[in-house]
Amino acid sequence: xxxxxxxxxxxxxxxxxxxxxxxxxxxxxxxxxxxxxxxxxxxxxxxxxxxxxxxxxxxxxxxxxxxxxxxxxxxxxxxxxxxxxxxxxxxxxxxxxxxxxxxxxxxxxxxxxxxxxxxxxxxxxxxxxxxxxxxxxxxxxxxxxxxxxxxxxxxxxxxxxxxxxxxxxxxxxxxxxxxxxxxxxxxxxxxxxxxxxxxxxxxxxxxxxxxxxxxxxxxxxx
Amino acid sequence: xxxxxxxxxxxxxxxxxxxxxxxxxxxxxxxxxxxxxxxxxxxxxxxxxxxxxxxxxxxxxxxxxxxxxxxxxxxxxxxxxxxxxxxxxxxxxxxxxxxxxxxxxxxxxxxxxxxxxxxxxxxxxxxxxxxxxxxxxxxxxxxxxxxxxxxxxxxxxxxxxxxxxxxxxxxxxxxxxxxxxxxxxxxxxxxxxxxxxxxxxxxxxxxxxxxxxxxxxxxxxxxxxxxxxxxxxxxxxxxxxxxxxxxxxxxxxxxxxxxxxxxxxxxxxxxxxxxxxxxxxxxxxxxxxxxxxxxxxxxx
Numbered sequence: 001x002x003x004x005x006x007x008x009x010x011x012x013x014x015x016x017x018x019x020x021x022x023x024x025x026x027x028x029x030x031x032x033x034x035x036x037x038x039x040x041x042x043x044x045x046x047x048x049x050x051x052x053x054x055x056x057x058x059x060x061x062x063x064x065x066x067x068x069x070x071x072x073x074x075x076x077x078x079x080x081x082x083x084x085x086x087x088x089x090x091x092x093x094x095x096x097x098x099x100x101x102x103x104x105x106x107x108x109x110x111x112x113x114x115x116x117x118x119x120x121x122x123x124x125x126x127x128x129x130x131x132x133x134x135x136x137x138x139x140x141x142x143x144x145x146x147x148x149x150x151x152x153x154x155x156x157x158x159x160x161x162x163x164x165x166x167x168x169x170x171x172x173x174x175x176x177x178x179x180x181x182x183x184x185x186x187x188x189x190x191x192x193x194x195x196x197x198x199x200x201x202x203x204x205x206x207x208x209x210x211x212x213x214x215x216x217x218x219x220x221x222x
Numbered sequence: 223x224x225x226x227x228x229x230x231x232x233x234x235x236x237x238x239x240x241x242x243x244x245x246x247x248x249x250x251x252x253x254x255x256x257x258x259x260x261x262x263x264x265x266x267x268x269x270x271x272x273x274x275x276x277x278x279x280x281x282x283x284x285x286x287x288x289x290x291x292x293x294x295x296x297x298x299x300x301x302x303x304x305x306x307x308x309x310x311x312x313x314x315x316x317x318x319x320x321x322x323x324x325x326x327x328x329x330x331x332x333x334x335x336x337x338x339x340x341x342x343x344x345x346x347x348x349x350x351x352x353x354x355x356x357x358x359x360x361x362x363x364x365x366x367x368x369x370x371x372x373x374x375x376x377x378x379x380x381x382x383x384x385x386x387x388x389x390x391x392x393x394x395x396x397x398x399x400x401x402x403x404x405x406x407x408x409x410x411x412x413x414x415x416x417x418x419x420x421x422x423x424x425x426x427x428x429x430x431x432x433x434x435x436x437x438x439x440x441x442x443x444x445x446x447x448x449x450x451x452x453x454x455x456x457x458x459x460x461x462x463x464x465x466x467x468x469x470x471x472x473x474x475x476x477x478x479x480x481x482x483x484x485x486x487x488x489x490x491x492x493x494x495x496x497x498x499x500x501x502x503x504x505x506x507x508x509x510x511x512x513x514x515x516x517x518x519x520x521x522x
Contacts, residue, residue, distance in 0.1 A: 047434065067518075068438050075436030085431045089244040101238045102437035146435070 004053035006039055013039055015213050017053065021187060023153070026180045026203045028196045029189040030218065031210035037189040038082065040210065041156050044187065045077045046070045058153060075103050078147030078184075080157035084139045086131035092138075093118060093127040096145045103150070114149065121145045121175065136163035140172055148179060155179055157188045161195055169195055177203045224440070228511060231444040243428060243445045249421040253414055253450055257457030257502050258464070260410040264403055265465025265495045271399025272494070273485045278392030281385060288381070289362075291320075291351040295375035300349060303373040307351055310368050316360030323350040407505055410454075415509040418450050422517045433521055443514035447507060454506030458499040466495050 005015040014036045021027060029037050042048040043055050046062045055062040060073055086095045094101075097114055118127050121141040126134060134142060140160050147155055157176065161169035173195060180186045180203055190196065199205055207218040291311075295303050304322060311320040323331075325342045328350065332340055353360075362380050369376040422429065425446075432442050469486050487494065 045434075068440075071433065071436050071438040074434065079434065081434070085434060087242065087244075087428055087431055090241065094238075094241070098242075098431075099435040101242065102432055102435055102441055104441075150436070 001043070001050075001056070002054040004043065004050040004055050006036075006043060006048055006051050012051065013213060014043075014210070014215070017043075017050075017215050019208070019215060021154070021185055023185055024180070024183050025185055026177070026199075026205040027187045028199070028205055028207045029187060029210065029215075030191060030193065030196065030207060033191060035210040036213065037191075037210060038158055040215070041079070041158050041187070041189055044154075044156055045074055045079055075099060075150055076152050076154070078150065078152035078155040080140070080143045080147045080155070080160045082158040082162060084131070084143040086139070086142070088131050091128050091130060092123060092134060092142050095131060096142055096149055098146060099150045105150075117145050117149060122171075137165070137168035137172075140164055140168070141175070144172065144175055148184075152184070154185045155187070157186070159190055160188065161190065161192055166194075170198060173199055174202070225511075227440060228444055228447055229507065231448060239441070239445050240448070242432065243421075243425060243449060249417045249424070250449075250453055252417045252420075253453040253506070254457035254460075256410060256413040256417070257454040257506070258461035260406050260413075261458035261461030261498050261502055262465040262468075264406045264498050265462055265469060267399050267402035267406060268495055268498075269469050269485050269487060271396050271403065272487065272491055274392050274396035274399055276488075278389050278396060281392060282389045287355050289353045289355065290379045290381075291353065291369070292377045292379060293349040293351065293373065293375050294346075294377075295373075299375070303375055304349060304351070306372040307369065307376050310365070310372050311351070311353060314360050314365055314368070316356050316358050317353055318356040319354045321352055323352055407501065410502060411505045411509045414450060414454055414506045415513050418446060418510040418513040419517070421450075422446060422513060426517075429518065430521060433518075439515065439518045442518060443511060446514045447510045450510040451503050451507045455499055455503040458502030462495050462498045466492070469495075 001017045001019055004017040005012045007013050007015075017040070029040060031037055039048060043050060043062070044057065046055075046057060046065075049055070049063050057073055058076055060069065062070075062073075065073070086092075087098065090098075093114060096118065100114075115124075115127075118124055121144060123138060123141055123145065126138055126142075131139060131142070140163070144157070144160065147157070155176070160172050160176070164172065169192065176186050176188060177199065196205070196207055208215055209218040291307055293300065293303055293307065308320055308322070311317050328347060329338075329340055329342050332342065332347070362378060362382075366378050369378060429442055466487075472486055
């Protein structure tokens with residue numbers, strides 16, 4: 001990002017955003033509610049385009065690419081949305097396989113991978129359940145599985161532990177750390193400072209803080 | 223946004239893609255019902271248009287080549303004037319043949335009004351002379367002038383006076399039939415567009431999720447277009463079948479020469495209504511495609 005800014009009205013919510021996420025790095029993004037964490041993530045997967053400045057995603061200029069190119073780019077980014085964004089009429093395993101389905105990849109050939117992935121996130125017994133039947137933790141794990149099924153280069157997670165207990169939060173964090181160890185770039189937006197502290201022993205993470213619309217690397221106070 | 227690609231996707235059944243869009247009962251029923259009702263009406267509009275065409279052709283061809291001379295004269299002069307008329311007609315260019323209608327034929331013509339035993343020979347019924355025109359036709363104004371000189375009691379009726387309005391009416395009726403078909407196609411398109419837009423609005427969240435996980439616009443649009451096109455096709459097929467059955471059950475034209483009893487298809491014209499379901503599918507394909515891409519353009 002280079003001097004990127006975004007605002008929903010006349011006043012910019014975020015401005016002067018200049019940073020780069022190095023491949024294979026792990027980042028936390030923190031800040032109070034309403035600070036713009038979700039907006040920042042949306043800029044990272046081109047759901048929003050900057051009102052000024054430049055956002056480059058996996059080598060593409062987000063403001064200059066076609067709608068099809070945006071879709072192709074999103075297929076290379078795994079996003080764990082705060083509200084999971086499932087299709088409630090499809091079973092959980094079909095929701096997890098959705099990024100493969102919509103990009104025309106043969107899900108029957110990837111069935112083995114899908115089943116391994118479902119097992120890895122601990123949802124084997126819940127694969128046929130509809131999303132509304134899942135608990136908060138199960139939903140977050142399913143969302144994480146969907147985010148990584150295409151083997152993306154970048155994983156973005158928006159408050160992935162927002163609706164789960166501490167034990168589940170730690171488990172989700174461990175999954176994200178494992179993915180980072182596999183070489184994925186991970187950015188986790190959270191207001192849970194306890195989670196960030198818990199991660200320090202597992203991964204070398206850079207902590208970014210949004211304050212007054214600006215982003216900065218947080219200090220040792222975290 | 224390839225039309226060909228979208229059309230080709232109709233033929234490839236993709237079970238997974240079909241499941242992605244939830245089945246919305248109301249818009250599905252609306253599309254099927256609308257297509258069925260419109261196809262049913264289209265069959266009748268088509269039958270009306272074809273029947274009007276046949277009628278116009280029949281009237282113009284049957285009457286255009288013939289005309290009649292009606293002779294009203296004192297009994298003593300009637301034979302002389304008849305001879306004079308036939309002589310004039312013989313010398314008139316464009317007249318192929320002419321003959322006097324016999325008493326028996328006149329009796330047959332009058333039978334519906336006066337019964338079978340009418341003594342035509344004792345009544346002051348005008349004598350009728352039937353003229354058959356040649357391909358070039360004759361000059362009616364010149365013939366009238368010569369008849370006025372040779373047989374003052376003769377009146378030439380070339381049927382123009384009532385043939386033209388009838389042919390014109392049949393032509394207008396045919397045009398109305400085609401206009402009705404156009405309106406039916408337009409109304410079908412409009413209603414399917416509304417149903418598609420309702421379905422797209424109801425599934426805005428689904429569309430948003432699909433975009434977020436990397437679906438291209440073409441993939442999302444095709445899921446909706448395929449569903450609506452198939453619904454329109456199946457509804458129109460049912461409506462067409464019912465319409466054709468309805469037309470087949472109308473009384474046959476042999477029973478009477480009336481226009482209403484001739485409202486139907488004959489011979490290869492029975493194949494024409496079979497084009498209605500594919501056309502309804504085409505209208506649904508175009509209407510849903512436009513609605514889908516318009517909705518998608520509103521999303522990042």
